[in-house]
Amino acid sequence: MKQEELQEIASQLKHPKGEKGIEMANMMNETNINMTRHSIQNLNISNENKILELGHGNAGHLEFLFEQAGNLKYYGLEMSELMFQEARRINRNFVSQKQAFFSLYDGNTIPFEDESFNKIFTVNTIYFWQDPQKLLSEIYRVLKPNGNFCLTFAEESFMKILPFTQFEFELYSTQKAQQLMEKTAFKIIYNETHTEKVKSKTGELVDRAFTTFVLEK
Numbered sequence: 001m002k003q004e005e006l007q008e009i010a011s012q013l014k015h016p017k018g019e020k021g022i023e024m025a026n027m028m029n030e031t032n033i034n035m036t037r038h039s040i041q042n043l044n045i046s047n048e049n050k051i052l053e054l055g056h057g058n059a060g061h062l063e064f065l066f067e068q069a070g071n072l073k074y075y076g077l078e079m080s081e082l083m084f085q086e087a088r089r090i091n092r093n094f095v096s097q098k099q100a101f102f103s104l105y106d107g108n109t110i111p112f113e114d115e116s117f118n119k120i121f122t123v124n125t126i127y128f129w130q131d132p133q134k135l136l137s138e139i140y141r142v143l144k145p146n147g148n149f150c151l152t153f154a155e156e157s158f159m160k161i162l163p164f165t166q167f168e169f170e171l172y173s174t175q176k177a178q179q180l181m182e183k184t185a186f187k188i189i190y191n192e193t194h195t196e197k198v199k200s201k202t203g204e205l206v207d208r209a210f211t212t213f214v215l216e217k
């Protein structure tokens with residue numbers, strides 16, 4: 001594949017847009033669903049929780065999230081206008097029932113008041129954060145005391161073999177993510193790494209290692 005094509009894949013993953021962006025979002029939701037479910041399950045969601053997700057893509061996973069407990073409210077934040085629209089379209093029933101709320105933001109400042117959420121999670125977005133420490137302090141700010149934050153990402157050891165990650169991506173190993181978390185006020189509860197089979201761009205199955213950090217305020 002040419003360098004420009006690889007750069008285009010990286011840009012779409014960072015900020016889906018146009019016709020290709022919709023396709024890319026469908027593919028991401030499908031390929032990453034196991035990681036997303038894993039992040040949601042580690043949140044320990046209970047009835048009435050208010051949950052925030054950063055970078056939901058097309059948010060094809062909300063049915064699964066709402067099955068976790070009763071009377072939940074979900075808030076999704078995106079930087080991509082296309083993902084904001086797609087997520088609203090796919091989840092129009094949850095939106096009209098006022099169970100799901102979607103907004104755009106700048107990727108740095110979370111547009112909610114202090115201590116707004118019981119749970120916060122994000123999957124496959126840390127690679128694109130402009131200022132990780134600043135965003136983590138924002139996540140901490142909007143989380144309620146004793147609330148949980150789950151951060152899920154694919155391990156650097158796997159990601160670095162994908163040719164498009166040389167563009168746009170900042171890759172993380174467990175150790176590098178841990179060092180970043182230690183600079184924040186969060187308490188690290190645990191982290192776990194799993195390996196799963198995923199289809200590569202060329203169609204064969206490859207092993208992907210991914211990690212979830214569970215943090216507490």
Ligand SMILES: C[S@@+](CC[C@H](N)C(=O)[O-])C[C@H]1O[C@@H](n2cnc3c(N)ncnc32)[C@H](O)[C@@H]1O
Nearest residue numbers: 014015028029032054055057080107123124128
């Ligand atoms: C690789 S996709 C992952 C989507 C989905 N979470 C998944 O795992 O399939 C990254 C998504 O995060 C969004 N994004 C990038 N930087 C972000 C940031 N700082 N905060 C929130 N979302 C961000 C992009 O617009 C894109 O939809």
